[in-house]
Amino acid sequence: MKTREKVSVITLGCAKNTVDSERLLRQLQLNNLDLRSNPTEADTVIINTCGFIDAAKEESVNTILSAVANKNSGLIKRVFVAGCLSSRYKEDLQKEIPEVDIFFGTEDYERIIQELGGELKKNLLGERVISTPSHTAYLKISEGCDHPCSFCAIPIMRGLHRSRPIEELVEETKFLAANNTKELVIIAQDTTDYGKDLYSKKNIAELVNRLSEINGIEWIRLMYAYPSRFPLELIDEIKNNDKVCKYLDIPLQHISDKILKSMRRGISSRQTKELLYKLREKIPDLVLRTTFIIGYPGETESEFEELCNFVEDIKFERMGTFTYSQEENTFSYDLGDPVPAELKKERLGRLMEIQREISADQNNNLIDKELKVLVEAKEGDFYIGRTYRDAPEIDGEVILSTGDDELLEGNFYSAKIYDSNEYDLFAKVK
Numbered sequence: 001m002k003t004r005e006k007v008s009v010i011t012l013g014c015a016k017n018t019v020d021s022e023r024l025l026r027q028l029q030l031n032n033l034d035l036r037s038n039p040t041e042a043d044t045v046i047i048n049t050c051g052f053i054d055a056a057k058e059e060s061v062n063t064i065l066s067a068v069a070n071k072n073s074g075l076i077k078r079v080f081v082a083g084c085l086s087s088r089y090k091e092d093l094q095k096e097i098p099e100v101d102i103f104f105g106t107e108d109y110e111r112i113i114q115e116l117g118g119e120l121k122k123n124l125l126g127e128r129v130i131s132t133p134s135h136t137a138y139l140k141i142s143e144g145c146d147h148p149c150s151f152c153a154i155p156i157m158r159g160l161h162r163s164r165p166i167e168e169l170v171e172e173t174k175f176l177a178a179n180n181t182k183e184l185v186i187i188a189q190d191t192t193d194y195g196k197d198l199y200s201k202k203n204i205a206e207l208v209n210r211l212s213e214i215n216g217i218e219w220i221r222l223m224y225a226y227p228s229r230f231p232l233e234l235i236d237e238i239k240n241n242d243k244v245c246k247y248l249d250i251p252l253q254h255i256s257d258k259i260l261k262s263m264r265r266g267i268s269s270r271q272t273k274e275l276l277y278k279l280r281e282k283i284p285d286l287v288l289r290t291t292f293i294i295g296y297p298g299e300t301e302s303e304f305e306e307l308c309n310f311v312e313d314i315k316f317e318r319m320g321t322f323t324y325s326q327e328e329n330t331f332s333y334d335l336g337d338p339v340p341a342e343l344k345k346e347r348l349g350r351l352m353e354i355q356r357e358i359s360a361d362q363n364n365n366l367i368d369k370e371l372k373v374l375v376e377a378k379e380g381d382f383y384i385g386r387t388y389r390d391a392p393e394i395d396g397e398v399i400l401s402t403g404d405d406e407l408l409e410g411n412f413y414s415a416k417i418y419d420s421n422e423y424d425l426f427a428k429v430k
Contacts, residue, residue: 004034005116008042010067011131012060013050015187015223015393017083019140020107021048022128027109029129031118040070044078046112051085051157053325060085061097068099080115082108084157106158107143126172130179133376135410136392137181141169141207145189147226149253150264150331151293151324154189161190163198166207170214177216180410183374184217185391190226192234202231212243218412219374221391223249228266230275239283245388246283249318251291255310256303259296264331276314287389289318294351295344296324297335304347311354317362318395319355321348356422363396363420370430373398373415375407383407385415387425396423405429 007028011021024046028035036042045067049060060083067079082104086093090103104112110120130137144159145152173184186208188194195203204222212220220243225234227250238244254260257269279286292307311319323344326337373385376397383400390396400407400415407413407429415427 004032005044006034006036006042007044007046007116008036008039010039010045010047010063012048012063013052013056013084015138015185016140016189017048017050018131019128019138019187020083022131023125024048024109024112025129025131026124026127027113027118027121028116030121030124030127031113031116033116033118035129039067040075042076044080044116045070045076046080046082049081049083049085051083051088051153053322053327055325057085064093064097064100068097071099080104080112082106082112088153088157126168127175128172130176130181132392133410134180135374135376136183136185137176138185138187139169139173139176139211140164140187141191141194141204142188146193147190147228147266148264148331150262150335151253151296151327153327153330156329158189161193161197163193163195163203165198166195166203166210169207170210173211173214173217177214180216182216182410182412183219183221183392184211185221185223186211187223190224191222192225192229192231202229204231205233205237208234208237208244209241212241218243219245219388221245221247221388223391225250227252227272227275232278235279235282238286245287246285247287247289247388247391248279249289249391253291253293254296254299254303254307256299256306259299259303262298262332262335263293263296273310273314287317288314289320289391289395290316291320291322292351294321294323294348295339297332297338299324299339304351308351308354311351311358315358315362316355317359317389318391319352320394321351323348359396360420360422363422363425366417366425367420368417370414370416371398371425371427373400373413373427373429375400375409375411375413377409378407385413396425398425398427400427400429402429 039045050056070076078101081100086103087105113120142163144161145154146161371387375385377384385398414430417425417427419426
């Protein structure tokens with residue numbers, strides 16, 4: 001009997017890459033390949049790379065070099081490289097790391113499977129091997145992006161916006177629910193653009209509604225909502241649908257009109273604030289998460305202070321920041337990178353200190369309140385969970401004390417908050 005090829009998949013970067021790898025893993029499984037979690041136990045290692053910013057590119061290159069070293073020492077036989085870095089820098093990588101056997105694009109499932117001696121099961125592309133805890137899964141509803149943001153290379157790597165049909169997404173969600181998924185995290189390069197290419201309108205509200213009808217799904221969480229031309233019907237869906245978390249991730253990147261214009265974000269400071277005020281007004285207990293770029297070309301102390309004042313005014317419940325990275329072939333590349341690295345780092349620290357105090361105050365206000373908690377894991381004498389206020393991997397946690405009671409991972413419990421710190425809550429299960 002022929003020995004099954006042993007294959008290991010290494011996933012780097014964002015949740016969108018995670019979904020791509022999960023689809024690939026299911027196709028490998030359907031072709032009777034031997035999946036290995038430890039790369040050194042495999043014949044072929046497939047690296048799904050990220051090429052978004054410098055730190056991600058460096059991690060991807062280092063991972064490739066490590067796999068190549070294992071190949072050279074005889075631990076593995078072949079190295080395949082796929083994903084964003086491979087798509088964007090294929091020719092350069094081929095020259096610099098010729099030991100890699102084949103470079104693939106971002107969704108080259110068919111070619112990868114064929115190289116491994118199998119065939120793509122196209123009718124089963126919605127099936128996945130879930131690599132996250134099974135109770136939480138990501139649902140990627142579209143690919144690519146049409147926005148011309150000056151700093152972003154995603155359209156170069158992923159192409160223009162392409163929505164997946166509602167029927168496909170419903171079937172994929174049914175598959176996830178049948179495999180114990182209770183929290184569905186909706187992702188894309190821009191979730192609010194969903195449907196415009198298929199249905200001649202932004203159809204994200206209808207999609208969310210359809211997904212909420214699937215038995216087993218208890219939480220639906222929306223990430224990566226673009227602020228420009230935000231579909232207002234989505235506000236009512238979030239407000240009125242009990243399965244939709246009162247949580248919205250809406251990356252803003254900046255608030256200065258000068259910077260927003262240079263970034264080509266398609267929205268002004270006034271329009272941004274009006275949208276946020278409307279969201280706050282319409283949806284009680286809404287948790288807003290956002291992201292800002294620090295040190296974009298042209299950001300003076302004045303623009304940065306405007307950003308700080310904005311954060312103090314809106315009081316985002318969750319906030320991420322990263323420093324500007326000059327990316328080849330983007331609109332902002334020719335602007336250079338004039339803000340010194342040390343100044344970027346100092347500004348980032350100042351903004352995160354403002355956010356730390358906001359978060360601490362908001363968490364303190366939750367003491368003595370009861371919240372629904374999804375239990376994720378047990379650590380020592382405590383359980384770790386999340387409320388609707390926290391997305392997996394990027395937000396805070398709830399540390400649960402239970403006495404002698406045993407909790408089940410992946411189940412929901414009602415818990416009373418008795419203490420807090422800047423980012424986490426401490427609670428006792430009722």
